[in-house]
Amino acid sequence: MNPPPRIVIVGAAGRLGQALVQRLSPHATVIGLARPAIDLSDPLSIVAALEPLDFDHLILPAAMTAVDPCEADQDKAYAINATAPGIIAKICVTKRARMTHVSTDFVFDGGKIGPYTEADATLPVSVYGESKLMGEHLVMAASPLHLVVRVSWLYGPGKPAFPEWIVDKAFSESTLSLPADKIGSPTSATDAADLLVPLLESSASGIYHLCNAGSCTWQQWGQACLDIAREAGLPLKCTTISGNSLADIPAFLAKRPPNSAMSTEKYTTLTGITPRPWLEALREHFATSSYMEKYLAAACD
Structure with missing residues (x-):
């Protein structure tokens, strides 16, 4: 009997990292790395953390994902999102290990009507998107056997994300609005981890989109969150989200692609698996x- 695979997860404390640890641990020897054990902004830290390890596969969900801070600190964004994946990809090659790099829907400019496929041209409109795309290129340049998976609008049980944020707002504010001109594919981190497993088992390489099926606007996503919370009995002050536009949010430093919905047809063709609808996962x-x-308990007090 072959020993279980040895998988390193860099970013094990993050939302997707936690989901991956939980999903893979029953079937593999999982080594989870996070700060301060590894600092992706420091090449020496990366080498020191990975060189002593013996592994078959490495998954990199860690990144600098805050879009506006990337715009404000471009050097740090490129160091973490581009240079670090490239270094890690080369280390994996020297160890004869495969790598899965987690990328983003922000590699697209958002001008397409309909969901983006892996064959569509990439044209980022922000430093975050540009740095992540450079990371993709460096990973695939290190070895054609490596894998890049793009995720979008990620949330999950590991730590609060958009669903928790918008319900928090509705719990304390009477009026809310969200862009009705920003379209994407909300993705459960738990589902993304589940969807990745068949790609790992088949030794897939290249680029694949991993997201829940369908798409919606930010307004529709927020409204769905409030509808579910209200049905569960939460005493929300705001139950209806009005629509505005991206241009109405002056706090945004970086541009956002107006449409970043992604198609998973390539994934389904390979695996035979169709991701479940985003609303079902939500x-x-x-x-x-x-x-x-927590909120239900507070409502009963």
């Missing part, structure tokens, strides 16, 4: 979240 997230229990 409902399960709220149904199993300790966050909801």
